[in-house]
Amino acid sequence: MTTVALxxxxxxxxxxVSDLAAGRLGVEVVHLNDAxxxxxxxxxxxxxxxxxxxDLGAVEAWLNDYRASDTQSGHNGDDHGGGGVNLLVESHLAHLLDADRVVVLRCHPESLKPRLRDRGESEASVAENAESEALDQILAAAVDRHGRESVWEIDxxxxxxxxxxxxxxxxxxxxTDPRVGVVDFIEYL
Known part of the structure; x- marks a missing residue:
């Protein structure tokens, strides 16, 4: 089973975006935070x-079991135009797990802050996430784990x-070819 981490x-x-993309591609989406x-x-x-x-070890084991049970239930390759992909895993942690490709969504910290406030996040959480975004933390971790040739960055x-x-x-x-380093929010800091 081919997996893309979003x-x-x-x-x-x-x-x-994961729900919209999965619908376009006819692939299954797992909202990892719910799991x-x-x-x-x-x-x-x-x-x-x-x-x-x-517990990332438990999450990885759960995802491996999920993939195995999905394959056994007959969803083992019919991706309905999904580019060979069968599973889209969405989470702020998805890049830390085994995946064949990783897509990292980016957003300018000044645009990110009101989105987080609208969701009821604390000011400390808003500030922490805005700084994380400005520092490319998730993108850097995705490239470290999966390599530049397997990561797409989308603003x-x-x-x-x-x-x-x-x-x-x-x-x-x-x-599209993999691409990283195309978004720069360091001026936020």
Whole structure:
């Protein structure tokens, strides 16, 4: 089973875009944060951040079991035009897991902050995520783990989710070459 990880700082549009892209491609999407919560794939709750601390070993094992059960149930290669991809895994942690390709969504920190506030994030969380985005933390980790040849960086700033989903679908289909280092938000700092 071929897997694409859709990663990015919280608020970059991963959940919305993953659903749109999966619909265009006819591939299955796993919202990993839901699985972490629902299957208890966390080691503790971070009270200060009001979040769960994922147990990445347990998450990887769960995802491997999921892939195996999906393959056994007959979803082993019919990707309906998805460029050979059968599974799209979406999360701010997706780039830390085994994947064949990684798409990292980016958003300018000044645009990211109101999105996070609208979701009810604390000011500390808003500031932390905006700084993380300015420092390319998820992109850098994705490149470190998967290599430049397997990572696509897509800017979502001031773009409609449908347009971003088109870019994600094109990357997944192999219609665009991998690209990193095309987005720079360091001036935010």
């Amino acid at each position: 990663a990015g700082t919280p608020g970059t549009g991963k959940t919305t 972490i919560r629902d299957a208890g794939l966390f080691s503790e709750r971070d009270i200060e951040r009001d979040s769960l601390v994922a 979502t700033t001031d773009r409609a989710p449908e347009a971003v989903a088109d870019d994600v679908a094109a990357a997944i289909r192999g219609e």
